[in-house]
Amino acid sequence: MGNTVFEETLVGKIEQDEFMLSGHNACPGCGAALTVRLMMKALKDRAVIVIPASCWSIISGVNPLRCLETVVLHCPFPAAAAVGSGIKKGLLAVGDQDTQVVILAGDGGTFDIGLQGLSGAAERNEDILFVCYDNEAYMNTGMQKSSATPYGSASTTTPAPRIKPNPKKDIMAIMAAHQIPYAATATIAFPQDLISKVNRAIDLKGFRFLHILAPCPQGWGSPVEKTVTLSRLAVLTRIFPLFEIEDGKRYRLTYHPSVHLPLENYFGLQKRFSSLGPREVEQARENVDYYWGELCRKSGCSEDCCRYS
Numbered sequence: 001m002g003n004t005v006f007e008e009t010l011v012g013k014i015e016q017d018e019f020m021l022s023g024h025n026a027c028p029g030c031g032a033a034l035t036v037r038l039m040m041k042a043l044k045d046r047a048v049i050v051i052p053a054s055c056w057s058i059i060s061g062v063n064p065l066r067c068l069e070t071v072v073l074h075c076p077f078p079a080a081a082a083v084g085s086g087i088k089k090g091l092l093a094v095g096d097q098d099t100q101v102v103i104l105a106g107d108g109g110t111f112d113i114g115l116q117g118l119s120g121a122a123e124r125n126e127d128i129l130f131v132c133y134d135n136e137a138y139m140n141t142g143m144q145k146s147s148a149t150p151y152g153s154a155s156t157t158t159p160a161p162r163i164k165p166n167p168k169k170d171i172m173a174i175m176a177a178h179q180i181p182y183a184a185t186a187t188i189a190f191p192q193d194l195i196s197k198v199n200r201a202i203d204l205k206g207f208r209f210l211h212i213l214a215p216c217p218q219g220w221g222s223p224v225e226k227t228v229t230l231s232r233l234a235v236l237t238r239i240f241p242l243f244e245i246e247d248g249k250r251y252r253l254t255y256h257p258s259v260h261l262p263l264e265n266y267f268g269l270q271k272r273f274s275s276l277g278p279r280e281v282e283q284a285r286e287n288v289d290y291y292w293g294e295l296c297r298k299s300g301c302s303e304d305c306c307r308y309s
C-alpha cells in the first residue's frame, strides 16, 4: 500500500473554522466524532440537529457543555425522521426558509429501529437531511449486531462461531427506491469529498440522505490511531464505495480506486474479523465483487473494474 495510493484520496483544501468544539464525550479515535466535525464545516451554525439514541447522544454532551455550535434536539430511537419533519414544518410556519434540519443517526437508528420513520419521511419527500454515521453495530450499548453489520463480523449477539452469516443491508438501494433527490456515501478519510457532499445536499430541496462510514475502535477492535487508515482501506478495498445517486436513478462513482487492495488489509486491522478463515474471506470477496460490479453497471463505468486484483 504505497503512499501514492493514500495521497490520491486527499485533494483540495479543508475549511479551517470549527463548529464542533473540543471536550466532547467520544472514545479516543472515534470515527463518528470526526464525521460530525467534518459535517459541521459545511453546516456551520445554520442547522437544527436531531439525534435519536446512539453514540452521538453521549458524544454531544449536555447543556451548557455540549460540543456542537448549533441547536441540538435529542429524541427517541425510532422517531428522528418524524421529529425532523415536524421541526421543518414549524420553521416554515414562522417564515424560516433557510435553517437546515439534519437528522444525525447511527446505523441502528437508520437501518433498523429508525427505518419506518425514515421511509415515511423519504416517501413524503420531506425537506430534511438525514445523515447516518455507520459504525456497523449498536456500539453505544455494547456492540450488538445491527443490519448494517457486515458479513463476517463478530458482535456480542452473533452466535458461535461469531461470524455474521449474511451481508450488510443495502440501505442505499432502499433510499434509491424512494427516488429522493439526493443520496450519497462518504467517509472520513476523504474529507473534501464528505464536505462537498454535505454542501451538495444543503443546496438541494427535499429529502436528502448521506451514508457515512465511521470506524469505531471500541467495537471494531482496532488501534485508535488506525481509524482514518481503516476508513481509507474500506474505500480502497471497495467494501465501502464512494458514490452518489440523483432522483433514485442517476448513479455516479465519486471515487474510483486506481488500485483495488485486498480485503485482508482491511480485515487484518480489526479484531471483529479475527475468526475469518480463507473460505469466509473468499465469500466476503465475492460479496464485494458483486456489489462493485452492480455499482459499475448502474453508474455506466466503462473501466475493467469488476476484476479483483
Ligand code: SF4
Residues within 6 Å of the ligand: 025, 026, 027, 028, 029, 030, 031, 032, 033, 055, 059, 135, 139, 140, 215, 216, 217, 218, 219
Ligand atoms: S463506541 Fe465507537 S462510535 Fe461510539 S463513541 Fe466509542 S469509538 Fe465512537
